[in-house]
Amino acid sequence: MRGGGRCGRPPRVRRTRIRVIDYPIKGQPVRIHVVEAEADLIGFRSFILANQQLLAHDSETTGLDWWNARRGFRARLWQFGNDREAFVVPVESGQAFEDAVRWALKTAHRLIAHNGTYDLHVAEACLGIPMEELAPKSWDTKLLAHLVDPRAVKESGPGLKLEELTKHYICEVVAAEVKGSMAAIAKELAVKKDEVWPLVPIDHHGYLLYAGMDPILAFRLYMILKSRVPVRSWKRGLVSWEHRLAHITAKIERTGYLLDREYAEAKAAELARQQVTWEEAARREGVDNVNANAQIITALQGRGVKLTKKTKKGNICVDDEVLSAVGIPLTEAIIQAKKAKKWKATWFDRALASQDAEGRVRASINSCQARTARMTISGAIAAQTLPAGDSYVRHCFLAEPGHVTVSSDYGNMELRVLAAFSGDPTMIDAFQRGLDLHQITADAAGVARKAGKGTNFTVCFGGGWRAIVEQYGVSEAEAKKAVKAFWETYPGVKRFADRLQREARRTGYIYTGTGRRIPVDRDRIYAALNYFIQSTSRDITARALIELDRHGYTEFVRLPIHDELVFSFPRERATELSETTARIMEMTVRGLLIPVDAEIGEQSWGSVLDLEASKH
């Protein structure tokens, strides 16, 4: 017993020095200060004050489900740093640490974080700091990285994750070691990597190193990336625009979407029954596992079925098309069993598993993800891939009691963007007079409307006659005629596509109207036109979100899905609000309107489709 502390007070541990972890980046040492006792906060506060102009930060949490703050989710560490020094604060260890972090976040004039919207969710859920307070002063290195180069690692780009960017822009060794440190801890604790976050001891060296390096790396990335963001992106205001958008989609995430649990459970059970029935049928026909292609191939070849279609890698293909064509009880059983299993797992089980205490589920909205900056929506609601044809899945999602779902989508967005930016008079005229563009293309080629429609879309995708044959089931001759006619009928589009390809070939990039630079691969120059169309369309939807936010309508937005926004409006104001918001969403591009049509449904998202279907 030291200090004679037997007088009702805990023994005083006198610390003269804060714990530090030194680590080299390319031979240059950086220092991580580990706050363990309240006395260590003195040094922390001095550091924050000395660096308040610009501070990088990050949080370590028990998981990724920030919406479950009342169900066990919590922040464990919060880290702040500059390019060579960081402080790690154990927020889970007591009020004093939490208060210090709250003060630091409020005191900083500028905050840098990688994928910072996540930390804003955590700051709000765990520290009670409204997202709106921190968002305006936050820089996100993920957004900057996207503006510099949006390509994923598998596309030979730098990637967008902190570890990938560290490897590409800072140091390969550091990236590997920092990433490896958490994997090593998982191994040490004998748990899966995803399970390590709530379990790792708060004073674990590897954990503290991992945590402390994050703000240092984010700070360095910020310094590197901001000078590499294209001048045009700065000039057009794209950088701050993307940050505003990210905060709006974070607000949409925060709102979440009400899940009809009863319905979802009923459908999951229904699909489970179907799955069992069809799997049994497949088993009777000799296939134990309907997802094992090797088994399917053996079974079919054993029955003398010739399988000729090949996969991309040259293996035997047994996809839906092949199985349907075979058309025997076995293939029918496989198709149905696979479908029931996949639908149950992907849509219903996933949504049910992530419902929170208020009955809501949250999509994870990545506001700026694809090469073209298209958003991606993943997690509990894979909104972009919900079956479009029927309302089976969409009935899961409900407007609030007393509200109705409204779906507002842009009409012919991509083709109108093409018409407007190419300036092609025939195409613009067709849209302005409400003519049938698909029929115009078809008539010019002397082919069926289906071939004309297929050609219009496929050309936007950078495709040729083969793709039209594949996807629209028209003859080779018709497809070839239609493609030829397309370029002759819309010479403005031809000039526009050629100009983009020249730019791409010369510089490796194209620029869009918002000042975004998109890399185009040398061996896929033809993709330039599609990149322009897709990215510009994305920016029009993004602009709509920003304008709606400016007018105070974000609280009604449930999801953005490419060319569509889903709203929940109070029933008695639905007509008025859907009209107002549709007019805000609409945009006139170079004299051509991109129109918006609002469909008012009942309470569920699915009801919008049902009402629409009953009209026709």
Added chain:
DNA sequence: TAGAGAGGCACC
């Protein structure tokens, strides 16, 4: 046992 690759399928 995790991760990666591949196949397949849901969409705009």
Added chain:
DNA sequence: AAACGGTGCCTCTCTA
């Protein structure tokens, strides 16, 4: 001259 663009998720299989 022609060239199908962009995603996420589930499952199986092989490898380290």
